[in-house]
Amino acid sequence: MRLYQQAVQGIEPVDYVITAEQREIQPIKAQSKRLEMEKEILKQTAMMMSEIPGKLSR
Numbered sequence: 001m002r003l004y005q006q007a008v009q010g011i012e013p014v015d016y017v018i019t020a021e022q023r024e025i026q027p028i029k030a031q032s033k034r035l036e037m038e039k040e041i042l043k044q045t046a047m048m049m050s051e052i053p054g055k056l057s058r
Contacts, residue, residue, distance in 0.1 A: 018026075
């Protein structure tokens with residue numbers, strides 16, 4: 001039960017042994033999270049730039 005609660009909270013137990021597949025998936029998940037954050041930053045930047053009065057337009 002404790003392991004389930006930790007998994008739900010995103011906490012990996014210290015004594016938890018990860019499989020080769022899990023080791024392979026971890027960097028992919030990290031990259032996915034980073035890309036989602038970058039996408040959100042770009043969306044917010046584009047929105048802010050479109051709201052700037054008197055901006056130069058091409």
